[in-house]
Amino acid sequence: MIHSVQVQYGERTLHCQVRETKDTTSRVVIHVNHDGAIHVVAPADISRTELKRAIARRARWIVRQVDAACQRRHGLTPRRYVSGETHFYLGRRYLLKRLPTDAGEPSVKLKRGQLQVRCTSATTKAVQGQLDAWYQARAADVFARRMAILLPKAPWIKAAPCIRLRLMRGRWGSCSPSGPITLNPALVKAPPSCIDSVLAHELVHLKVGNHGASFYRTLNQLMPGWKEHKYRLDSMVEQLMPKCR
DSSP, X not given: OEEEEEEEETTEEEEEEEEEEOOTTOOOEEEEOTXXXXXXXXETTOOHHHHHHHHHHTHHHHHHHHHHHHHHHTTOOOOOOOTTOEEEETTEEEEEEEOOTTSXXXXXXXXXXXXXXXXXXXXXXXXXXXXXXXXXXXXXXXXHHHHHHHGGGOTTOOXXXXXXXXXXXXXXXXXXXXXXXXXXXXXXXXXXXXXXXXXXXXHHHTTXXXXXXXXXXXXXXXXTTHHHHHHHHHHHHHHHOGGGX
C-alpha cells in the first residue's frame, strides 16, 4: 500500500510518499531522491502517529538532503553536444569532439581523452543520438563484466540474471524477485564502484523483495561500503542523467 503523509518541521512541510511493507523485521527507512522527493518505507502495522514521529526524528537530515538536491539542480544548462563540451564515461570527463560529417562512416571513438563523434548529420539531435547509441553498446559490455565480478559473492544466485537496458527517468535500476534486472544505460557514465553499488542492490532484490533489515544486512555482506558509493552516485546524478531534470 502506498500513501502520503505530511510532517511539519519549523516552517517547512515535508511531503512524504510512504510505502508499507509486511516484513515484520523492517523499520522506517527514509530516502531522499536526487530530485528532492521524500520516500519512506514503513512496516504495515505502524500507526500514523508513530510513523510521523519517526520521520520527525530525521527531519533535520531530510531538509539538508532536499536542499542539497535543489542546489545541485540549480543552474544546470542543457547539453548542446558541441565540441569542447564534457561528457562522462566510467566516472571520467572527456571532451566531446564533433568531426566533419563527410570524413567517414558514422562512429564514436574514445581517443586521446576525447569522445570523437562522427555522424551523417550535424544537428544536435543526430550527435546526441550517435552518442547515446555508443553509451548503450558500452553499457551492455561494462554491466556484464561488473556483474561477473559480483556474482561469486552472491551464493543465492544460481544462474546469471538477464540484464535489460532501458532509459528511465530518475532511476538507475529495477528488478522483480524473479528478474530480469533492468538498468539505465546512463549508469555507464558513473565510476565502476558506483555501478557495482547499483548492481549489488538489484542482486539483493533477487533474494529479498523489500527494503527491510534483511535486505540491508545482505547488501552489507555483498558489498561493504556500498553507502559511500551510493552517496557519490547521488551527488553526480544531474550530470550523469540529464533526462531527470
